[in-house]
Structures are given as C-alpha cells and as structure tokens.
Amino acid sequence: MRPPSVTPGPDETLDRLNARLRILQRRRGHRATSDDVLLAWAALEARPRARRQLDLGTGKGTVALLLLDRLPQLSSVGVEALPQSHDLALRNAALNELAERFEPRLGDLRDPAVLADAGPFDLVCGAPPFMPLGSGVLPRDPQRAAGRFELRGGVGDYAAVAARHLAPGGAAVLLMDGRGEGRLRAAVAAAGLSLRRWVRVVPRPGAPAVYCIGVAEATDGPCADVTLAMRGAEGDAWSPAYAVARAALALD
Numbered sequence: 703m704r705p706p707s708v709t710p711g712p713d714e715t716l717d718r719l720n721a722r723l724r725i726l727q728r729r730r731g732h733r734a735t736s737d738d739v740l741l742a743w744a745a746l747e748a749r750p751r752a753r754r755q756l757d758l759g760t761g762k763g764t765v766a767l768l769l770l771d772r773l774p775q776l777s778s779v780g781v782e783a784l785p786q787s788h789d790l791a792l793r794n795a796a797l798n799e800l801a802e803r804f805e806p807r808l809g810d811l812r813d814p815a816v817l818a819d820a821g822p823f824d825l826v827c828g829a830p831p832f833m834p835l836g837s838g839v840l841p842r843d844p845q846r847a848a849g850r851f852e853l854r855g856g857v858g859d860y861a862a863v864a865a866r867h868l869a870p871g872g873a874a875v876l877l878m879d880g881r882g883e884g885r886l887r888a889a890v891a892a893a894g895l896s897l898r899r900w901v902r903v904v905p906r907p908g909a910p911a912v913y914c915i916g917v918a919e920a921t922d923g924p925c926a927d928v929t930l931a932m933r934g935a936e937g938d939a940w941s942p943a944y945a946v947a948r949a950a951l952a953l954d
Contacts, residue, residue: 754869755826768951858893864918878915904931
C-alpha cells in the first residue's frame, strides 16, 4: 500500500498543533480550533490512564493526535464519514509517526458495521455537529457543512454509540456549543449514561457559555459542575485555568 502523502496540497496548510505535533488542514475548510483543545483537555482530565480511545467524528484527527501525544500508552480508533477529512486523518497520523497507534476508519458512526470488530474503549470522545438541518444556511464547503450541521446524525447518535462501546469504568466525553446544554443532557440520559462532570466554557467571567462539555459514565454518582473562563475579565490574556489546560496539551 502506498504511504499517505505528508506534503500539503495546493489548498492545504501545514501548521503547528502543539510543541511536537504538526497538522495538515484545508486552507478554507474546517480547521483546528478551541473546541478541539477543550475536548482533548476534558478527555485527558477524565481518563489520564486510558489505553483505548474511540474518537467519534474524528475529522482530520486533531483530538486523537493531541491525546496520543500526551498519553504514550494510548491507542485510538477514529470514525469519520467524510472521505476528504478521513484522508487528512490518515495523512496526519503518518506525518506525526502515529499511524501504528491511530486508526481512522471511513464510515458513518450510526452504522454498527463500522465498529463491529473494535471492542470496548475506556475513553470515547466526540464533538457532534450542533445545528439541525433547516436551522441555518448550509455551507457550500462539505467539510464545513459536516462540522456544523447534523448531516449524519447528531448528539443523540454520538451518545448512543459511546454508550454501546464504553468499557466498564470508562468515560464518554462529549462537547456541544453553549446553546446545546439541554440537548446534550437529554442525549446522555437517553443513552443510559450518567453525567459525572459538567463543564461550562465561557469566553470571560460572566459571559454566556460558548461550549458545554459532559463527562458521562455508565454508573450513577454525583456530578461536579465546573465553569472554565478562557480569558480573564479584561479579555486580553488567557485565564490561569485555561493556561493550565493548554499547558497540559503542550500547546504553549
């Protein structure tokens, strides 16, 4: 099999992801951003000893790459329905010499056959698209459209797949936009999981949430509520808490 190309194409850029990782991404496509950082950080906090991760909607592999870099014992299986993004995930795994630990699979996560042979995972991550079809203007770019709109399922499907593949004692970590709090809570409950940690991410103290992150398990227990401000009150620097999160992923 011909090895994946690690040279950026005409519409691609090669960028720094953290202190050690580089990432190929489309110049005008769905690019690595703060939601990837926050999801990877929350997953790292939830299961620092995880050995097997399932990355739902892996895209170009950003979250899986960050976790593999920080957890040397970890292996990851990613599921991605868009061939364009799946190709980037394969190439990014090769670029960062992580192909032996990261297996991006092409397929719809709602199709049981995609993960039929995968077994259980002690960490499942995902950032579902947050906009139902008809709730806005669909971007012309397929990658941007898939990242925002529920073209192949939404948060309920992500939670159901996570529950189905979660190992005993494992954790599912799901991120939604700040307006999707009720939908994420309902999806977790419908999947038979229990929220054990809830993180509201705000741009600065007192502002509305831009993201919400749920850490769920199969067993019941108390839920810790956390608010993470990304910047200080003045908005001109990272908050101490977010600086610690970034440092945990070797971003600075």
